[in-house]
């Protein structure tokens with residue numbers, strides 16, 4: 001995306017955009033000045049945001065690798081996909097089995113345009129518009145259903161997206177709708193911003209998003225754990241990003257050699 005404010009039609013470059021801010025934390029170029037300014041305001045109160053974005057991606061990659069290599073999952077529904085970056089779900093899955101199918105879903109047209117461009121030359125993947133707040137529309141999407149077989153186990157990815165839902169969106173009920181659409185032996189991969197031990201800074205960071213296209217709702221460990229209703233949470237449980245089966249890549253993460261505060265919690269559950 002251009003470094004200046006020249007935007008493709010239909011793209012609002014005057015309101016900070018959560019997907020483009022995340023892209024900025026990750027060092028991407030798919031963002032506009034309004035996104036960079038908002039992201040810098042978050043970084044001023046939470047300088048760890050860059051590292052956490054990287055850790056979040058690393059957690060997602062480890063979880064996908066685990067599900068393909070160890071749990072036999074061969075199809076993923078990734079809702080809240082984000083802008084394509086290094087190590088996308090289909091690339092990680094394909095390292096283990098190139099036949100793995102991945103449906104990307106996002107409610108942001110910028111994300112969709114980029115995902116479709118990236119995927120134009122790939123097989124077994126697609127990107128469709130969809131809003132997590134309308135799960136039935138996602139599940140009924142004919143294009144998506146042409147790729148994902150809901151009689152076979154599915155890996156549902158809700159990675160760094162649920163905090164963009166308010167409590168009145170009833171996220172637990174939305175997850176239950178998805179869970180009811182997939183057979184036992186499917187999996188839920190989830191990460192979520194938390195307000196466990198850094199309340200003042202977290203509130204300030206979240207406040208920046210109130211002026212963005214999606215606001216953030218901080219939730220406690222208990223609330224995030226409750227999102228796994230109907231799933232058996234795999235070890236080590238609902239934990240920090242760097243605690244979920246850390247590997248070499250994860251051990252390289254770590255902010256300035258210091259332990260990060262707990263800003264994010266994550267987990268993987270198996271549908272009962």
Ligand SMILES: C[S@@+](CC[C@H](N)C(=O)[O-])C[C@H]1O[C@@H](n2cnc3c(N)ncnc32)[C@H](O)[C@@H]1O
Pocket residue numbers: 018019022056057060079080081082083105106107108111130131132133158159160161164165214
């Ligand atoms: C922080 S990014 C996370 C991207 C990716 N899942 C990851 O963890 O690297 C959040 C994404 O969720 C999308 N999103 C936010 N609210 C959504 C909703 N209600 N339905 C679908 N996507 C949503 C945003 O457009 C953005 O692309």
